[in-house]
Amino acid sequence: MTRRTTVIAIDGPAASGKSSTAQMVAERLGFLHIDSGSLYRAATAAILRSDHDPSAWTEESVLAAAAPVELRTARTSCYPTLAGKAIEDEIRGHDVTRNVSRVAQMPRIREWVNAKVRAAAESANVVVDGRDMGTVVFPDADLKIFLIADSRERAARRLRQRGTPTSEQLLDDETIRIRERDERDAKQTVPAPDAITIDTTALSQSEQVDQIVALSKDRV
Ligand code: DC
Numbered sequence: 001m002t003r004r005t006t007v008i009a010i011d012g013p014a015a016s017g018k019s020s021t022a023q024m025v026a027e028r029l030g031f032l033h034i035d036s037g038s039l040y041r042a043a044t045a046a047i048l049r050s051d052h053d054p055s056a057w058t059e060e061s062v063l064a065a066a067a068p069v070e071l072r073t074a075r076t077s078c079y080p081t082l083a084g085k086a087i088e089d090e091i092r093g094h095d096v097t098r099n100v101s102r103v104a105q106m107p108r109i110r111e112w113v114n115a116k117v118r119a120a121a122e123s124a125n126v127v128v129d130g131r132d133m134g135t136v137v138f139p140d141a142d143l144k145i146f147l148i149a150d151s152r153e154r155a156a157r158r159l160r161q162r163g164t165p166t167s168e169q170l171l172d173d174e175t176i177r178i179r180e181r182d183e184r185d186a187k188q189t190v191p192a193p194d195a196i197t198i199d200t201t202a203l204s205q206s207e208q209v210d211q212i213v214a215l216s217k218d219r220v
Contacts, residue, residue: 005121006142009128009137009144009195010146011146011147012189013148014185015158020205021147022127023076024205027076028213029127030076032073033077033126033127033129034071034117034120035078039113040109041080042082044103047061047103049065050065059108063108063109063112071120073120114136117130118137121138131189142220144196145197146197147197149199155175158174
C-alpha cells in the first residue's frame with residue numbers, strides 16, 4: 001500500500017543530536033516525532049527486568065519480554081510504555097545504555113521496532129529518528145537527513161545534557177564511550193545514498209533545526 005503521510009527521516013550516530021533536533025523540527029512543522037531508539041531501549045529495559053544476564057538473552061526471550069511495550073502519542077511526541085507505564089528514566093539509565101546495542105543486533109527485534117514505527121507513520125506526518133530510518137524503514141522518505149558531529153563534540157554535548165561539570169578527564173572518558181558505541185552500531189549506521197549529510201560540530205541546535213525545516217519546505 002502506498003503511504004499517504006509525509007516522512008522526514010533523521011539518522012546518525014550516538015549523541016549527534018538527532019532526537020532533540022527531530023523533536024524541534026516536528027514541533028515547527030506540526031508533525032509527530034518518533035524516536036526509534038526509544039523502542040530498542042524499551043525492549044532492553046523489559047528484558048533487564050526479568051533477566052540480568054545479557055549473555056543468556058535470545059531473540060525469543062527479548063521479544064516475549066517486549067510484548068507489553070506500546071508506543072503512546074502525546075501531542076507532537078511519542079514515548080514507549082511497559083505494561084501501561086511510562087519508562088523514560090529507566091530507558092535512559094546506565095544498564096539499558098550498556099546493553100541496548102546487543103538487543104539492536106537481533107533481526108527479529110529490528111522487525112518488531114520497524115513495524116511499530118511504520119504503524120505510527122500510517123496516520124500522521126512524522127519526523128523519525130534513528131540509524132536506519134532512511135535506508136531500511138522508509139527508503140521512500142520525503143526527506144532524508146544524516147547528522148554527524150565530531151566525537152569529542154558529541155561527548156561534550158552528552159555531558160552538558162547530563163548537567164555533569166566537565167573536566168578533560170571526563171571528556172576523554174565520554175569520547176571513548178561514544179567511539180565504542182559508534183563501533184557497536186556501525187553496521188546499521190550508514191547514510192542512505194540520497195540522504196543530505198549535515199555536520200553539526202560547529203552548529204547550534206537552532207541552526208540545525210532551521211536548516212532541516214528549510215530543506216523540508218523545499219522538498220515536502
Ligand atoms: O539513539 P539511541 O542511543 O537511543 O539508540 C539506542 C540503541 O539502538 C543504539 O544501540 C542504536 C540502536 N538503534 C538502532 O540500531 N537503530 C535505530 N533505528 C535506532 C537505534
